[in-house]
Amino acid sequence: MTRSELSRLAVVVSGSVPPDTRTRIDRGDNPRLDFTHLQSLGATIFTRDSAPEGRAFLRRTLGDRFAPAEAVAEAADRFDAIFCVAEDIGVPVALALRLRGKRTRLLVGVHGHYLINRKFRLWALAARYDAATRFLPLSEPIRARLIAEFGLPASRCHTLCVPIDTRFFAPEPEPEADPPMILSAGAAQRDYPTLIAVMKDVPARFRIASGSSWIGEATKLAVPETCTMGSAGSMPALRALYAAAAMVVLPLQDVVHASGYAVAMEAMAMGKALIVTRTGAPADFFRDGETCLLVPPGDPAALRSAILRLLENADLRARLGRAARHLMEERYGMERYTADLARLLTDVSRPPAQAQGPGHWVRRPRGG
Structure with a gap:
């Protein structure tokens, strides 16, 4: 996956990200994370700090997660695809896109925590008929639930586990301790x-x-x-x-x-x-x-x-x-994760969108 390809990818995280995260990663105090790795390759990251106050009703209904959802929906025309790292942010993003009439390809990571949540269930049932949405469960058992319980097409459910930084976490000799x-x-x-x-x-x-x-x-x-x-x-x-x-x-x-x-x-x-x-x-x-x-x-x-x-x-x-x-x-490192995600993005057929520039964060203006 090239930087030019990733510059047309938006990645949405539901929470806030400490401003010194990249610094701590660069100096070896923190492992690389999925979204920080994608950002380093050119993707644009949207977080809770990415938008001004949204519409009052939607914020009361969906909480603070609507802040990044509204921000990415407003900027959707700049991207070929939007990747929500988990289902808790996927539902607000899908709703925000629908309210703005956007048809940008949506990829939603599914950890399984919200499969019994009423809002998620209603959206997932409706998403069965939305060819622009893909579900990325972390494991095969979660994928099987999406297909069996929600009737989602198997062709739109692709297992993609979060990666691990195998450079930060690397083997060391086992110490001889008594007792172990x-x-x-x-x-x-x-x-x-x-x-x-x-x-x-x-x-x-x-x-x-x-x-x-x-x-x-x-x-x-x-x-x-x-x-x-x-x-x-x-x-x-x-x-x-x-x-x-x-x-x-x-x-x-x-x-x-x-x-x-x-x-x-x-x-x-x-x-x-x-x-x-x-x-x-x-x-x-x-x-x-x-x-x-x-x-x-x-x-x-x-x-x-x-x-x-x-x-x-x-x-x-x-x-x-x-x-x-x-x-x-072999299977769960950052490089393999990037390659797997690239394959999922190959069916994006919309012409390349114009991005502000690779690898930047979108944050809420101060005082906004």
């Missing part, structure tokens, strides 16, 4: 009670890198002294925790949307053996016995058995870690 350290991370949809239930039976130290919302819940549990909890503090610090870990354990609640994908990809890119709960929407890169070990949800005995199996078998840990790293490099 087992790492878990993240807060959303985590089943830490099941992990805590097995700690007393495992000869290892545990580190749960999670924010304050989880720590508050943990005070209700009998957490052993072998477990340390608290936020890693920064992405380099989290990377150091991955490097120091003998393995990564990702206990998840049994949900039917994307959950734990980011932490799993970070661990796998670091070449770490991974144990993860098999949920209702497992990532396509969770390959039991090949890139990870899968365990049933809410099953302490199965989780304990998997942890002990890896602790006792360094060769298995190394084999899983190598396969995981290879898969992340």
Whole structure:
């Protein structure tokens, strides 16, 4: 994908992006993200800071997400395609385009969190008849739901997982620690009670890198002294925790949307053996016995058995870690992500649009 092609692509993010994000990435303090990578190649990024106050009724109905939606709809004629990174911003953008009578090609990433949301369901059902809209679910199970539950044509549902920065997250030699350290991370949809239930039976130290919302819940549990909890503090610090870990354990609640994908990809890119709960929407890169070990949800005995199996078998840990790293490099790196997205944009037939210039952010004017 060339810079000239990406200069005609708008990427819409629902939240705000810290102004120093690019600086932190350039100095190695933060991994590249999907939208920052596309921006570096020429795409225009729209965020919550991209527009002045929108129409009062729509803002009350759709919230702050209508700010970037209104901004990109107003500028739609400059682009051949608009890519919304998740469905929470896809619905406002689709509505804003419809209100302005725009027919720009719309690509919507689908994480699955909003598939039960009434607004999303109504829009998705209507979008069955809109050939200008494509859905990009993160995994095959989510794609199957879009086709089965919403009747969306399979030809307009293309799996595209978020990428991982394999330069930032790269393997380091496993340290010789006695006892070894087992790492878990993240807060959303985590089943830490099941992990805590097995700690007393495992000869290892545990580190749960999670924010304050989880720590508050943990005070209700009998957490052993072998477990340390608290936020890693920064992405380099989290990377150091991955490097120091003998393995990564990702206990998840049994949900039917994307959950734990980011932490799993970070661990796998670091070449770490991974144990993860098999949920209702497992990532396509969770390959039991090949890139990870899968365990049933809410099953302490199965989780304990998997942890002990890896602790006792360094060769298995190394084999899983190598396969995981290879898969992340081969299939889920930034370059492959860009190539896959380029293929999805090849059916854009509208003549090249005029853009303000490659790789810029659209922000709300001060005082506007």
